[in-house]
Amino acid sequence: MAVHVIGTYHSKVGKLEESIxxxxxxxxxxxxxxxxxxxxxxxxxxxxxxxxxxxxxxxHLAPCAIDIHPDLRFKPVTRVENACASGSAAIxxxxxxxxxxxxxxxxxxxxxxxxxxxxxxxxxxxxMASHWPEEGELGMTFPGLFAEYAKGYMExxxxxxxxxxxxxxxxxxxxxxxxxxxPLAQMPWDCTYQDILDRPDKKNxxxxxxxxxxxxxxxxxGAAALILASEAKAEELGLAGIEIAALVxxxxxLALDKRSKSEFVAGKQAIQKAYELAQITxxxxxxxxxxxxxxxxxxxxxxxxxxxxxxxxxxxxxxGLVEVGGKLPVNPSGGLKAKGHPVGATGVSMAxxxxxxxxxxxxxxxxxxxxxxxxxxxxxxAASNYCLILKRN
Amino acid sequence: MAVHVIGTYHSKVGKLEESIxxxxxxxxxxxxxxxxxxxxxxxxxxxxxxxxxxxxxxxHLAPCAIDIHPDLRFKPVTRVENACASGSAAIxxxxxxxxxxxxxxxxxxxxxxxxxxxxxxxxxxxxMASHWPEEGELGMTFPGLFAEYAKGYMExxxxxxxxxxxxxxxxxxxxxxxxxxxPLAQMPWDCTYQDILDRPDKKNxxxxxxxxxxxxxxxxxGAAALILASEAKAEELGLAGIEIAALVxxxxxLALDKRSKSEFVAGKQAIQKAYELAQITxxxxxxxxxxxxxxxxxxxxxxxxxxxxxxxxxxxxxxGLVEVGGKLPVNPSGGLKAKGHPVGATGVSMAxxxxxxxxxxxxxxxxxxxxxxxxxxxxxxAASNYCLILKRN
Numbered sequence: 001m002a003v004h005v006i007g008t009y010h011s012k013v014g015k016l017e018e019s020i021x022x023x024x025x026x027x028x029x030x031x032x033x034x035x036x037x038x039x040x041x042x043x044x045x046x047x048x049x050x051x052x053x054x055x056x057x058x059x060h061l062a063p064c065a066i067d068i069h070p071d072l073r074f075k076p077v078t079r080v081e082n083a084c085a086s087g088s089a090a091i092x093x094x095x096x097x098x099x100x101x102x103x104x105x106x107x108x109x110x111x112x113x114x115x116x117x118x119x120x121x122x123x124x125x126x127x128m129a130s131h132w133p134e135e136g137e138l139g140m141t142f143p144g145l146f147a148e149y150a151k152g153y154m155e156x157x158x159x160x161x162x163x164x165x166x167x168x169x170x171x172x173x174x175x176x177x178x179x180x181x182x183p184l185a186q187m188p189w190d191c192t193y194q195d196i197l198d199r200p201d202k203k204n205x206x207x208x209x210x211x212x213x214x215x216x217x218x219x220x221x222g223a224a225a226l227i228l229a230s231e232a233k234a235e236e237l238g239l240a241g242i243e244i245a246a247l248v249x250x251x252x253x254l255a256l257d258k259r260s261k262s263e264f265v266a267g268k269q270a271i272q273k274a275y276e277l278a279q280i281t282x283x284x285x286x287x288x289x290x291x292x293x294x295x296x297x298x299x300x301x302x303x304x305x306x307x308x309x310x311x312x313x314x315x316x317x318x319x320g321l322v323e324v325g326g327k328l329p330v331n332p333s334g335g336l337k338a339k340g341h342p343v344g345a346t347g348v349s350m351a352x353x354x355x356x357x358x359x360x361x362x363x364x365x366x367x368x369x370x371x372x373x374x375x376x377x378x379x380x381x382a383a384s385n386y387c388l389i390l391k392r393n
Numbered sequence: 394m395a396v397h398v399i400g401t402y403h404s405k406v407g408k409l410e411e412s413i414x415x416x417x418x419x420x421x422x423x424x425x426x427x428x429x430x431x432x433x434x435x436x437x438x439x440x441x442x443x444x445x446x447x448x449x450x451x452x453h454l455a456p457c458a459i460d461i462h463p464d465l466r467f468k469p470v471t472r473v474e475n476a477c478a479s480g481s482a483a484i485x486x487x488x489x490x491x492x493x494x495x496x497x498x499x500x501x502x503x504x505x506x507x508x509x510x511x512x513x514x515x516x517x518x519x520x521m522a523s524h525w526p527e528e529g530e531l532g533m534t535f536p537g538l539f540a541e542y543a544k545g546y547m548e549x550x551x552x553x554x555x556x557x558x559x560x561x562x563x564x565x566x567x568x569x570x571x572x573x574x575x576p577l578a579q580m581p582w583d584c585t586y587q588d589i590l591d592r593p594d595k596k597n598x599x600x601x602x603x604x605x606x607x608x609x610x611x612x613x614x615g616a617a618a619l620i621l622a623s624e625a626k627a628e629e630l631g632l633a634g635i636e637i638a639a640l641v642x643x644x645x646x647l648a649l650d651k652r653s654k655s656e657f658v659a660g661k662q663a664i665q666k667a668y669e670l671a672q673i674t675x676x677x678x679x680x681x682x683x684x685x686x687x688x689x690x691x692x693x694x695x696x697x698x699x700x701x702x703x704x705x706x707x708x709x710x711x712x713g714l715v716e717v718g719g720k721l722p723v724n725p726s727g728g729l730k731a732k733g734h735p736v737g738a739t740g741v742s743m744a745x746x747x748x749x750x751x752x753x754x755x756x757x758x759x760x761x762x763x764x765x766x767x768x769x770x771x772x773x774x775a776a777s778n779y780c781l782i783l784k785r786n
Contacts, residue, residue: 021526050453053446053521057529060443060476060522063647063776074662076642077777078482081472083453089471093486100492128446129453133414136450249469254456269467383456384470 002243003095004234005390007035007227008352010363013340014186016221020049020056020113021064023223027109028068031225035239039069042227043103045077048090048110050344052079054125055114065109072107083129083379084293086110087224087347088386092247094228104233110348111223122219126343129380131255143216145256145381146294147208152261153296154210157311161210168295169196170317172214172337175292178324179334182364186218186340215295217335222342224349242355245278245372246389256381264378267304267385271376274387278372282306285328286370287357289350291378292335301376302330324365332357332365339364350375351388358392395636396488397627398783400428400620401745403756406733407579409614413442413449413506414457416616420502421461424618428632432462435620436496438470441483441503443737445472447518448507458502465500476522476772477686479503480617480740481779485640487621497626503741504616515612519736522773524648536609538649538774539687540601545654546689547603550704554603561688562589563710565607565730568685571717572727575757579611579733608688610728615735617742635748638765639670639782649774657771660697660778664769667780671765675699678721679763680750682743684771685728694769695723717758725750725758732757743768744781751785 009030011023018026024047032039045065052058062077082089087110094106114122127136130145154164173193179185196204196214204212234240250273252259252266259265275281282305290305292298299313307328308315316322322330333339333353336346354373356363375388402423404416411419417440425432438458445451455470475482480503487499507515520529523538547557566586572578589597589607597605627633643666645659646652652659668674675698683698685691692706700721701708709715715723726732726746729739747766749756768781 019526051446053444053518054452056525057521058525059447059474059518060647060773060776062475063644063773064524066644066646073645074643074659076485077475077644078486078642079474080486081452081474082455082470092469093471093473093489096486096489096493096495099494100489102489102492125446125452128450131457132449132451133412249471250467251456251459251470252466253459254453266467380453380456383453 001231003098004229004231004240005226005242005355006229006234006237006239007031007037008355009034009225010184010349010352011223012184013220013222013342015115020052020058020111021067023113023221024064024109024111025067027111027223027225028065028107031107031227035227037105037227039071042072042075042105042107044075044097045072045107046090046094047079048087048344048348049079050081050083050086050112051125051128054128055116082384084343085347085377085379085384085386086344087349088377088388091226091347091351092249092386095244095247098228098230104230106228107225108228108348109223109225110345112342112344113221114219114342115221134255141208143208143211146296147211148256148261149300150210150296156262164210166197167299167314167317168215169193171295171298172196174323175331175335175337178332178365179338182334182339184363185334185338186220187338188334211294217293217337217341220340220342222340222345224345224352226348226351241393242358243391243393244388245391246274248274248277248387250385252383254380254383263310264300264304264382264385267376267378267382270385270387271304274389278389280372284372285374286372287329287332287367288374288376289333289353290330290376292331292337293341295337298330329367332367333363347377347386350377354390358390394624395638396491397622397624397633398619398635398748399622399627399630399632400424400430401748402427402618403577403742403745404616405577406613406615406735408508413445413451413504414460416506416614417457417502417504418460420504420616420618421458421500424500424620428620430498430620432464435465435468435498435500437468437490438465438500439483439487440472441480441737441741442472443474443476443479443505444518444521447521448509475777477736478740478770478772478777478779479737480742481770481781484619484740484744485642485779488637488640491621491623497623499621500618501621501741502616502618503738505735505737506614507612507735508614527648534601536601536604539689540604541649541654542693543603543689549655557603559590560692560707560710561608562586564688564691565589567716568724568728568730571725571758572731575727575732577756578727578731579613580731581727604687610686610730610734613733613735615733615738617738617745619741619744634786635751636784636786637781638784639667641666641670641780643778645776647773647776656703657693657697657775657778660769660771660775663778663780664697667782671782673765677765678767679765680722680725680760681767681769682726682746683723683769685724685730686734688730691723722760725760726756740770740779743770747783751783
């Protein structure tokens with residue numbers, strides 16, 4: 001008995017006027033309205049939020065969900081946190097509550113409000129998602145951690161800095177271009193990879209060698225929400241259609257030094273297990289939304305998906321496989337790079353984008369006839385890994 | 394098919410030398426050893442932690458669980474946060490994962506390391522569990538919020554400040570006395586309520602009128618852990634015995650101004666619903682561990698439990714009902730007031746204490762022949778409420 005997605009909401013992404021409370025409430029109300037479900041019928045609410053404490057001085061965000069509708073008062077509301085995968089963690093918890101028989105209808109909200117802080121402040125809060133004593137406290141930042149991946153990848157596969165830079169620029173350009181069709185995206189830009197390479201150093205500085213500014217995803221405010229239903233409830237409401245075929249969560253050591261710097265080891269396991277549960281292969285996927293917090297992460301995701309063998313991530317780009325219209329469009333929404341990355345919201349955002357694709361109501365590029373979509377959402381430097389596969393019946 | 398508790402661990406509570414990482418690892422290893430379960434057989438880990446970010450600059454604590462044992466690598470590990478009820482929230486999530494069929498064996502750890510910060514720092518971090526814009530940011534602290542309850546209670550029930558002070562001093566003294574038998578407790582003290590009343594103002598100053606220093610629970614480091622098992626797995630292992638008869642979670646508005654200041658409205662609902670699910674009444678309980686973050690909260694808990702009618706909390710104390718040996722011993726461990734209150738660990742701590750009571754291996758006073766125990770754990774000013782009922786078969 002699969003869990004179904006019967007309603008969605010996605011906010012604009014960017015530097016928004018709304019507070020974290022406003023974003024939470026709008027997202028919840030939007031998803032309820034989309035599913036035409038009454039708040040009174042919701043059995044529980046799960047909130048994915050990375051650091052309301054660090055960004056907004058608000059821990060214990062869960063009870064604020066009652067402001068969505070007074071009929072949510074007294075219901076169980078829970079915040080789940082696994083860094084930038086907090087949104088997927090909230091989906092997983094809600095799905096288990098439904099499968100446990102504790103809920104027929106669940107509201108899942110991912111939300112983050114990051115732009116209150118300046119760049120130094122955001123960098124500090126994000127660094128708390130790394131192993132603090134071994135990484136963040138020593139001055140390691142997330143661009144620094146993903147630069148380690150970029151270097152590990154070049155070294156393992158004998159890739160020159162020039163070739164890597166071109167590859168990453170092509171990922172950047174693809175995602176900015178994809179975002180042009182996405183009315184909610186933070187940074188749409190109709191550009192070519194040559195535009196990225198040609199930017200003067202001042203306008204695309206090195207952030208952490210070899211990663212430059214345009215290899216980094218954005219600092220964003222945003223929220224997204226889903227209504228999940230048991231199969232029986234979805235059918236009763238006449239809203240069955242998009243089902244969770246698999247949701248797999250794997251964990252690796254928090255500190256990057258304890259694991260591979262050239263591949264997402266735990267991510268591969270999550271994806272392969274999800275394929276097994278959904279009884280599909282990568283060839284069955286119609287699109288994927290993956291965690292391009294840095295461009296190198298998208299390249300490693302191509303390989304984790306099994307779209308191309310390890311070390312051949314560039315083929316996915318060079319052969320046009322991951323373009324809209326290609327074999328497996330990756331991040332047709334623009335991804336974290338160009339849609340934006342409100343970190344605790346991102347897992348739910350990906351799931352909403354995937355659902356809308358499967359409903360034929362894509363936010364942005366529609367992959368015609370899409371029946372199976374995948375999201376791959378990571379927390380930290382891929383210590384927390386979630387792979388979600390959604391299917392249209 | 395009930396979920397069973399088959400292993401427990403409880404750290405010392407107080408100002409400890411161990412880091413948050415050490416506490417987490419010791420707790421996990423301790424519970425595995427107690428249940429004699431292999432890490433490889435654990436299907437998932439859930440961590441209750443309030444503010445690793447605020448206290449320790451460590452969000453994304455979940456992957457650190459792999460340091461408990463390398464065989465936990467790649468398994469799902471999730472952090473759950475609902476303020477001082479984070480521990481109960483983690484138990485609830487793990488229970489649902491088992492009931493969903495996603496896990497047969499789950500490790501649940503509650504952990505908090507608070508004493509790194511000075512009093513002002515702790516007060517600020519804790520205030521993030523209140524509604525920040527309407528409470529914390531305006532200077533409202535948790536002693537202040539519970540002082541509102543104390544004033545609301547006096548006003549509604551026409552209780553004089555002197556009578557309230559005597560009542561609260563009796564709660565304080567009972568819990569310090571109970572802690573004398575608890576080798577893990579932070580502040581055991583064989584005292585009488587007169588000792589509390591007689592303390593000079595300098596040694597028991599007003600923190601937030603009418604609450605004084607000795608009405609407040611402690612700033613603590615500590616961790617506790619449980620192994621949960623499906624009924625089938627518990628029986629297979631020969632460890633069935635203590636089962637979760639009910640675990641109910643209710644939520645109220647985060648800001649106290651939006652709800653009653655003289656009772657725990659949502660808490661009453663959680664407790665009543667738990668009684669229904671467990672098919673018991675208050676008369677069937679052999680003991681309770683309740684959330685005495687401030688002495689007034691314990692009095693309100695007596696009433697939420699239905700032990701005495703609203704406004705008659707003092708009867709529970711005056712008639713000796715809640716003493717060890719009384720009708721319903723409350724906080725035989727010493728409670729948050731004297732055992733200590735490592736906030737994100739507290740829900741798991743209560744569940745461990747209850748399990749050990751039911752096993753006849755109490756940490757502290759043993760209630761002879763105890764068969765049914767209850768825990769009542771709250772987050773914020775009772776916005777998040779969890780009632781757990783455990784039964785010995």
